[in-house]
Amino acid sequence: MTIASDDPRVAAAAAPPPSVPPAPATAARRRRSRLTRNRWGYAYVAPFFLLFAAFSLYPFLYTAYISLHDVRLSDLDGAVFVGFGNYTELLQDEFFWNAARNTLTIGILSTVPQLAIALGLAHLLNYRLRGRTFFRVAMLMPYATSIAAATLVFAQLFGHDYGLINTLLEAVGFDRIDWESGSWTSQIAISVIVTWRWTGYNALIYLAAMQAIPNDLYEAATLDGASRWKQFVHVTIPALRPTILFTIVVSTIGAVQLFGEPLLFSGNGMTNGGVSNQYQTLGLLMYDQGWTNFRLGQAAATAWTMFLIILVVVGVYGLIARRRARAER
């Protein structure tokens, strides 16, 4: 990374063309002063970009390089170039598709209720309530809790023989559920953890956006005789549309990368997402390949595939948003 040079040619190329060309002498001085000022700007942002290059850009490219090789951690020198072999193998791999399916279902099971509840909570907190600040802070508490601590507690709650949830179920006359070993039950349990953790965060984002909606709109709606619910549907939601899109994109990225919860949910450090991989997600599969099986090439290919999936999903959201915006105009 280099700090901007004093070379006027570079500066001329970088600076936007001035609308009225000033006298050459003043122009040069102005450029110089802008550069001296900018140079320190670059210096200030440099630490971030240095760290970014070392811990994001380099691993990103190195992962791409590794993903084209058959390589194990214990024998790095014995890497064999296999081209896109890891990717084609991955696409034919039942474990990959199983993880992709699980990621999708857990993603839907957690994102949809999470955002719906967040929207409702934000709407309620937007009213003048007594103790509003307390509720707002309380809502953000799960977000401030460490994933590991939360998941370990939830894993115990969902335990088969000694878990609190099963004890309660039994107390009201239901059978005990083996949460961990069933595919739906384990995925629901994991979705509950995710939902618990992120709902408050999304609610706060919605709340902030709601407070930016001009009050006139609501007054006008009230005059027109719209009920609270009608106001929510016809005023609040349309005004929140960009915010909702943002939270959907962020939650989707989070859902594709879901890792900590399924890893810790097993309670014994296994990385395979349950005895029949019933809650193995793509993130966990990658970890399993790389750090339990030590097949780095395979894991790197999974990582890049996940990245491409995220790009595609975000791209699709972008298209939908643009199409809707155009349709409204």
Added chain:
Amino acid sequence: MTVPPRRRAALGAALVASLLAAGCGGSSSADDGTVTLDLGLFGTFGFEQAGLYDEYMRLNPDIRIEETSVERSADYYRALQTRLAAGSGLADIQGIEIGFVADVVENHADAFVDFAAEGNADELLGHYYDWKVEPATTEDGRVIGLGTDAGPEAMCFRRDLFEQAGLPTDRTELASRWSTWEGYLELGREYDASPTKPEGTSFVDSPASVFSAAVYQGETAYNDESGNPIPETSPGVTAAWEDAAVAAAEGMTANLIQFGDEWNSAFANGAFATISCPAWMLGYISEQAGEEASGAWDVAPLPGGAGNWGGSWLGVTENSEHREEAIALVEWLTAPEQQIKMFTEEAHFPSSQEAAEDPQVSSATNEYFSGAPVGQIFADSAAALQFTPIGPYDTQIQEAFTNALSTVADGTSPDDAFQAALAEIEQVTGG
């Protein structure tokens, strides 16, 4: 902005400098002549608890010992592999477990000191069981570590549950009743059929208890003679799978995942009557089951003959700054006298034959386990052990099989489960 440029520049420079300083920690060496030896270990090696570090530091005042321990050996192995690959960050002495010793021997032997090349090699290696030295030996005869404990196996059982179910509780009688796994399963059926057994209890904790013990009793376990994985055809796997699948399919197991939370709680709740137990598990059981279960547990020989689960080595890293001092410490920690102490203090069974045959070990009884002659039971198992060839993927292969057995207990057909296990194994071995 009112800060003058020069001041701003200084500020920026200071900021960058402080960031850089925070980035690199300093390594320091003591100036007072003492040498600090680092041990990187996992689980509970128990040297510290047995007082061996204190004793060594008393005998050698110029040595200081620092231990860093990771709870799970899988996590430890991840870190160790990364450090071996990077060639840095290794401690002076590293623990090596049986689950990954084959990988270290095959790929990283050069990173460890060769004990066979030491002047006193005969004395160092002569006191061990043969099966303890072999796994740590490379093809060209380098010995990368000295053995600490071993894991000869027995069958632990709850006397109280057996009694209530009307099963025999005498260990010699049980030993003859379950001399084979057939006999063991037969007792399991009797237990399940008993009208008087405590409700909600199972005969065995998990199918893994049967499988992981029986698999090492065949000619081969997961690998052929040259260490290549043969999970599909190995006689040990086939036999162990059959027995374990019967236990799972007939509902004899509590189907717990070993070392999971529910498994730990089940000890305290007395939810199962038997578990295959290597010597080192006795401490774990008494810890989990608690004082109130003292005298409820007992130990009998393992069905199907001798077996081994676990065991470790200590290796000295070749690039250690204090190579000689580290070698001396490892030699001392693994010597027969210290292995005896590790057994009497921490119930870690010696891998040294000389130590195992010492009366302090061989005549030891365990009060918690109803006064069972554990020294004799484990020593017999260790002496009769036929060590099967090990390979680099044993841990992952075993996990695949025991997971698949758990799905059998949930209702999957044994054949489907076996195929699922093979598919999982192919993920590791690469087909």
